[in-house]
Amino acid sequence: xxxxxxxxxxxxxxxxxxxxxxxxxxxxxxxxxxxxxxxxxxxxxxxxxxxxxxxxxxxxxxxxxxxxxxxxxxxxxxxxxxxxxxxxxxxxxxxxxxxxxxxxxxxxxxxxxxxxxxxxxxxxxxxxxxxxxxxxxxxxxxxxxxxxxxxxxxxxxxxxxxxxxxxxxxxxxxxxxxxxxxxxxxxxxxxxxxxxxxxxxxxxxxxxxxxxxxxxxxxxxxxx
Amino acid sequence: xxxxxxxxxxxxxxxxxxxxxxxxxxxxxxxxxxxxxxxxxxxxxxxxxxxxxxxxxxxxxxxxxxxxxxxxxxxxxxxxxxxxxxxxxxxxxxxxxxxxxxxxxxxxxxxxxxxxxxxxxxxxxxxxxxxxxxxxxxxxxxxxxxxxxxxxxxxxxxxxxxxxxxxxxxxxxxxxxxxxxxxxxxxxx
Numbered sequence: 001x002x003x004x005x006x007x008x009x010x011x012x013x014x015x016x017x018x019x020x021x022x023x024x025x026x027x028x029x030x031x032x033x034x035x036x037x038x039x040x041x042x043x044x045x046x047x048x049x050x051x052x053x054x055x056x057x058x059x060x061x062x063x064x065x066x067x068x069x070x071x072x073x074x075x076x077x078x079x080x081x082x083x084x085x086x087x088x089x090x091x092x093x094x095x096x097x098x099x100x101x102x103x104x105x106x107x108x109x110x111x112x113x114x115x116x117x118x119x120x121x122x123x124x125x126x127x128x129x130x131x132x133x134x135x136x137x138x139x140x141x142x143x144x145x146x147x148x149x150x151x152x153x154x155x156x157x158x159x160x161x162x163x164x165x166x167x168x169x170x171x172x173x174x175x176x177x178x179x180x181x182x183x184x185x186x187x188x189x190x191x192x193x194x195x196x197x198x199x200x201x202x203x204x205x206x207x208x209x210x211x212x213x214x215x216x217x218x219x220x221x222x223x224x
Numbered sequence: 225x226x227x228x229x230x231x232x233x234x235x236x237x238x239x240x241x242x243x244x245x246x247x248x249x250x251x252x253x254x255x256x257x258x259x260x261x262x263x264x265x266x267x268x269x270x271x272x273x274x275x276x277x278x279x280x281x282x283x284x285x286x287x288x289x290x291x292x293x294x295x296x297x298x299x300x301x302x303x304x305x306x307x308x309x310x311x312x313x314x315x316x317x318x319x320x321x322x323x324x325x326x327x328x329x330x331x332x333x334x335x336x337x338x339x340x341x342x343x344x345x346x347x348x349x350x351x352x353x354x355x356x357x358x359x360x361x362x363x364x365x366x367x368x369x370x371x372x373x374x375x376x377x378x379x380x381x382x383x384x385x386x387x388x389x390x391x392x393x394x395x396x397x398x399x400x401x402x403x404x405x406x407x408x409x410x411x412x413x
Contacts, residue, residue, distance in 0.1 A: 003307055003310075004307060004308045004309070004310070006307070007303075007304055007306075007307025007308050008304075008307075008308055010304075010307075011296075011300075011304045011308075014296070014300070015293060015295060015296070018295045019295075074293075077289075078289055078290065078291055078292065078293070079287055079288075079289025079290065079291040080291040080293075082258070082260055082285060082287060082289070082291070083285070083291050083305075083309075083348070084308070085259075085260070085280070086258060086259065086260075086280045086281065086283065086284075086285060087281070087308055087309055088277070088281050088309075088310065089308070222260060223260060223261055223262050
C-alpha cells in the first residue's frame with residue numbers, strides 16, 4: 001500500500017515537473033504578480049514594507065488557485081482515475097498522494113520563492129523567517145482544501161474557475177492567520193505566535209477533512 | 225435505467241462475451257462490474273475471491289479511454305502501474321514480451337501509434353495479476369497479429385482459472401465463451 005502511495009506521488013511530481021506539466025506556472029505567476037505590484041503602488045518603501053506580507057500571501061493564494069484544475073482533471077479525462085480508483089489503495093489515500101504531489105510541486109516552490117520576492121517589496125529582514133515559517137505551515141492547507149474544490153468540479157469542462165470560487169472562502173482563514181503570523185508586529189507581541197498556532201490548527205483540520213471530502217466528491221463524480 | 229433483468233454466472237476459467245447494438249449498455253454493464261457505476265438494483269457476487277476486498281480491487285477494467293500520459297515513456301508507464309497496482313519487474317518483462325512492447329520501452333507515449341497505445345494499455349492486465357478482466361472493445365485499433373497475441377493472453381488467463389467479461393462487436397474467437405446479447409434485453413425508459 002505504501003508502495004502504491006509513493007509511486008503515485010512520484011508519477012504526479014514527474015508529470016508536473018516535465019515540460020508542459022504546469023509545475024512552473026504557479027511560481028511564474030507569483031513572480032509576475034509580485035513584481036508588478038511595486039510598479040502599481042509606487043516607490044514608497046515604507047508603505048511597501050508594511051504591506052509586503054499581505055501582498056505576498058494574496059499573490060501566493062492566487063498562484064496556487066491557478067493550479068487546482070491540474071489535480072484531477074487530466075486523470076479524469078483520460079480514464080486514469082477509473083484505474084486509480086480500482087487499486088488496493090483506498091480513494092482517500094489515493095487523493096492524499098495526489099495532494100502531497102500537488103504541494104511538492106506548487107506549495108513548496110512558492111514558499112521557496114517568497115523570500116526572494118520579498119526583497120522586491122522591501123520586506124524587513126526580521127519578517128523573513130516568520131513569513132517562510134507561516135507559509136510552510138499554511139500552504140499544505142491550500143492544497144488540501146483546494147483538492148475538495150478540484151474534486152467537486154472534476155467533470156466540469158474548464159472547472160478551474162468554479163473550483164476557485166468554491167475554495168476561496170475556505171482559504172480566508174489561511175490568509176488571515178498567515179498574514180498575522182508573518183507580521184510579527186513589535187507593537188503587539190504574541191499576536192504572531194497565536195496566529196501561527198491557529199494556522200497550524202487550520203492545516204490540521206484540512207488534513208483530516210480534505211482527503212475525505214475530496215474522495216467523497218470524486219466518488220460521486222466518477223459514478224454519475 | 226439502461227437495462228433490467230440481466231443475469232449471468234461464470235465459473236473459474238469462464239469467459240462472457242457481451243454483445244449488443246450501440247447504446248445497448250455493454251459499457252455500462254462493464255463499468256458496473258468494475259464498481260465505477262452504481263447498480264440501481266440487483267447484486268454482484270465474486271465467490272472464492274479474496275474476502276474483504278471489493279470486486280473492483282480484484283479486477284482490471286480496460287475501457288475506451290487509454291489512461292496514458294503523453295509525456296511518460298513506455299517504461300515509466302509500466303513502472304508506475306506495477307508500483308500502483310502491485311507488479312514486479314518480472315511481470316513487466318513478461319507483459320512487454322506478450323504484447324510486443326520491448327522495442328518501444330524508451331519511447332514517450334506521445335510517439336506511439338493507436339495500436340501501440342492500445343497494447344500498452346492492455347499490458348496492465350499482465351503487469352498486476354488479477355482474477356477478473358473487464359474488457360470494453362479490447363480489439364479496437366489492434367492489427368491481426370496483435371489481436372492474436374491478446375486472444376492467446378486471454379486464453380492463458382482463463383487456463384489459470386481467471387475470468388473474462390468482454391464487450392465486443394468483432395468476434396474474438398475465444399473457445400467456449402458464453403454470449404450475453406444485450407439487444408434482446410428489454411430496456412425500460
